[in-house]
Amino acid sequence: MLAVGLTILQMLFVLGFAPLLSGIIKKTKAFFQSRRGPSLLQPYRDLYKYLQKETVLSEHTSWIFRITPYVYFVAILIVALTLPILTTFGMLSFTGDLFIVIYLFALARFFLALAGLDAGSAFGGMASSREMAVSAIAEPALMLPLFTMAIAAGTSNLSGIVEQVAQGGWPALTSAHLMTFVALFVVGIAETGRIPIDNPDTHLELTMIHEGMLLEYSGKQLALLTLAVHIKQLLIFALLANLFFPWGIASPAAGFQVSTLLIATLAFAAKAVGLGMVMAVIEISMAKMRLFKIPDLLMGSFLLGLLGLISHVLLRG
């Protein structure tokens, strides 16, 4: 019963907090650019606005285009249920295997890329092609740090990994741990579609990657996809924050109290906002990379992940 309650609570938290996080990042960027920037609540207002609008469907599209927003949203939502965000004993955390999480993201992306091709415009196709290429080369760099963590914990279940690290205390922060974190952080930028890899704010047809696939969407469907993108960003942050710095998370070892949950919520919010601000600072201090420079960056992150793995194996002795 407790697990069910916690799962629902975690889902509601994710649904409610994800747009706010995007708002905070936008605000931070505005602050560093000496602008006032949109209100923190703007993402919610946008979602509300989209929900009220008429949905326009292209005459060339098929049912793939129509079901994609739902498949995308639900796949991301399942990840939100299986990931250890506030607690490690959610109802579905037993199946929260790292491969399930990564491949659910891949399932969502697969459908979105198909939808990008469906309307028959060159922009959607271009965006699909680029998104799939970038995510494909990001995959090994994404997986290797996760493997290192899984091997260290003796399980590929994310909740299991988080509990292992949480119980390890400060000694868990080895050089291997930190290198692995930085490697995953770089991939996190790619997965959340931020500068220097993609620009979430652009609507210039030739430079956008992710936004290009949403170009033909409107109304309720756009609302769903936009919310899903907010949530995905939060989930990537959760992966980064909780896998490497899980302290504060509610785990069964500590016993359950309401205060535990409160601390967990606050701790996670603080970690996510902190990561978001770092991302914002990176975004305002860099220019977007040329598309074909991205592999170099991801290669670097892969090599860092490899170093992390090697030092983990050597240090373990």
Next chain:
Amino acid sequence: MTILLFYLVLGLLLLGGLFAYSLQGKPRLSLRVGFSFALGSAVAGTVLGIIILLTGDTVYTGAGFASLPGMNRAFLIDPLAAFFILVISLVSLAVSIFSFGYAEEYIGRHNLGILGLLYNLFLLAMVALVASGNAFFFLFFWELMSLASYGLVVYDHRDSHVRRAGFVYIVMTHIGTLFIFLAFLLLYQAAGSFDFEHMAQFGRQLPAGFKTGIFLLVTVGFGTKAGIIPLHIWLPKAHPAAPSNVSALMSGVMLKTAIYGFIRVVWDVLGGGSAWWGIFILSLGAVSALLGVMYALMQHDIKELLAYHSVENIGIILMGLGAALIFQGYGLPALAMLGLVAALFHVLNHALFKALLFMGAGAIHHATRTRDMEKMGGLLKLMPWTGFFFLVGSISIAALPPFNGFVSEWLTFQSLLVLGSAPLSLKLNILGPVFGAALALTGALAAVCFVKAFGIQFLAQPRSTQAAKAKEVPRSMLIGMGILAVLCLGLGIFPSSAIQLLNPVTLHLVGYGSVQALGGYAWLNPQIPLLPNLSYHTTIAPFVLFVVLAFGVLLVYRVVKWLGHGGTRIDETWNCGGTLSPKMEYTATSFAKPIRIIFRRILLPKRVVETEYALGSHFTRSLKYEGAVKPFFEDILYRPAQNVFLKVSGKMRLLQSGSIHLYLGYLFITLVILLIWAK
């Protein structure tokens, strides 16, 4: 009882072939009879495979062969053979139904009696090959399989490309067979018998060097048939050339008989070997998987694309086998079981989704008369069911949950992760996850490739008049595809059913059952004991995931409908104010361009642009673009080898003057030398 079922399988195939051939004067009847018998035998084969796998018994025949020297067992169906019979039968069940509709396009153009004969013989050879109890039978049926499939590859023999593809295929396959012959003759010499049972008793005590020799011979021999890189060159030529139902069988099943042979010799006869065998196989697998999927991305002939994906998937299977061999070499049977289950499960899954995709390609060809993806588009609206089944196949092969490809790749990932955490050498602990990353890249590139394959063919507007006029294919073809699509989903959400069936196989091969370690009904739950005090465990619940996904989509749909306002309007795609034409759509070539550029040092793309100017250098009259990927292995490996071969043959011609006296002289000299040597 079960042995009768086995004879029924063989008998139906033999009769089906003969009846189809004798009825060649009435093509429509010949077609129906030929494929009906194949269908009947497939049903019998499925039942046979499941019975043996559930009971775990071994069935054999033998008495009549006492008079043949070195052979006591004619056929011997142990759980391993039964599993492969099941794979062959399941695929041929669906493909035979598909063929009823598909083969009609050959009526009046080709001899359907020959098709029915070769098709049935091909299936017969494959079933008999995996059921062979001795090496002699194995080789006989292996050769029958090669010849029957050659006949099927060149079925459309009026096309010179097809004849050329057939030539490459038959040459390559015989080079492979040569190595297998050698390996079996050496084993015969050591064991004094052709029986696999007998060889297995001696095989484990053979000296290490001898074992390694056998291992390398079978790796090359079976590797040629399986299409591992760099022995794959026949595969992307032969598979597209054959009729699509045959491609489905070749890619889905025939390649797997090579995996069967490899497992039979390396595990059953040799009992595994040193750990470096595993590292070798793992590396071969990783290279095949990565290069296979990269080359696949560069193809825009749908069947060539699928053929390269077979190279990729054989690579993934070999990665599982390689991990298993490493653990076997370290004497850790429980872990070897995990790798074996991953590999064998992927054998089954690849057979299902690849046959499904090849049938889909056949259906598209049936409807549009082309295999060129650049000419298709918008087919989902014209062929809704074919499109749906092709989508299921695409999701499965891209290893996305909740379909079957995901589960077997997940098991492969797990065996590589265990390689990273088991108490082996430090080098292997690092190599395991790195191979895992290679597998991750493979999986992600496969997803790119199938977004391309499905998106370009089925979505947006038709790119040619042929595609615009396409019609849904006959019902029998849809049923054939539908069966495999259901199996893809079924095995994806109930993987434990396959684990259950594999239990006697792993018990037989490594002495460790798959159920006790992977267990569960609704979920897979590997509990891998690494050391007494250290274990590795994780869980996935594909069924739960599927239910949540399905209900989630329905729930979200209702909620959003309830929350939202405003209706739905159909309007045109935004195109900067211009009218949209199919020429503006992204093509298969342009879709793969980022990948082509990112991996340009591996793929070595070639690009020729010829511009013809009308006036000065500003007004272009015509523009010609040519792009291709360098056929690296053909240029580096095969062409020089071919040149050397031709040169040597040229020199040999000096010996052949045509004079009978000289030839008699040769005979005499040879005889004298032999007599001296024999003395």
